[in-house]
Amino acid sequence: MNVSQHSSFQPEIGEVAYLKVVAVNDTGAFLDWGRPKDLLLPYSEQRARPPAGKRVMVMIFEDDQGRPTASMRLDDFIVDRAEGLAAGDKVCLVIGERTDLGVKAVVDHRFWGLLYHADLPRPLRRGERLEGYVRQVREDGRLDLSLTPSGAAKQQLAAQRVMDALEAHQGFLALSDKSPADVIKAQLGVSKSAFKQAIGKLYKQRKIVIEKDGIRLVKASDD
Incomplete structure (x- = not known):
């Protein structure tokens, strides 16, 4: 499920979040x-000097006096080498910067991971929070990383x-095993092979029933 950043979202201490700068003064x-x-x-936790109105990705931590504080120095908190995770595990992702290979993401607010461009069903926004899989x-x-599970779960x-x-479409979808893969991917976010296995x-x-122009949901009264 997509858990995108919005105005009512309240991140906690120990989490990475993409937050808007509302004011700047001598303190930070x-x-x-x-x-x-x-x-x-604070200025000491900034990698650049963000102006009011800009969004920044930060880790929220407690300072020496136990006060909630933000840091743009994510590499002080997020590490490359993951521990305690295995292939197939469901994880929380916060989307980071793009690279030549894909999009970096913070995994469970602790580790860096990579989503490859070829595996993405849609463009991802920096700071977007969503579920993913190792x-x-x-x-x-x-x-x-992947946005979809593998094997039977997939x-x-x-x-x-x-x-x-x-x-959501009144019980009918104009999709079939002859539909182009990009159309299936855009509408459902899954590959054509996964779609064909699913409708089978x-x-x-x-x-469901498979009709000439698509697939139709079988209602209880249709049995």
């Missing part, structure tokens, strides 16, 4: 983090995407 910048008192980003833990401990997700889309499974379960 102050960030809107959804609470009555703005969050201080695709692979490399020998050096670095994480390759098939189940594809089937659920089809059912959700049918419900749903057809066998008598949850």
Whole structure:
């Protein structure tokens, strides 16, 4: 489920967040983090000098006096080598900067990981929060990530995407096994092969019927 940044979102201490600068003074910048008192980003924790109105990605931590404080120096808190994770694990992602290979993301507010460009169903926004999956833990401990699960869980997700889309479109989707892969990906966020497996499974379960122009949801009264 997509958990994008919005005005009512309230990050906690120990989390990475993409926050708006609302004021700047001699102490530092102050960030809107959804609470009555703005969050201080001291000059010592800045990598650049963000003006009011700009959004910055920060880690929220407690300073020596136990006060919530922000830091743009993410590498002081986020490490490349992950521990305690395995391929297939569901994780929380905060989207970071683009690279030549893909998009960096903060995993569970503790580790860096990478989503490859070829695996992305849509463009991702910096600071976006969403669920993801560990695709692979490399020998050096670095994480390759995916937005969809693998194996049986991936098939189940594809089937659920089809059912959700049918419900949202009055029980009919103008998609079939002859539809272009990019159209299926854009509409459902899954690959064509996953879509074909999903509709085959749903057809066998008598949850859908396959028509000439698409697929239709089987209602209880249709059985």
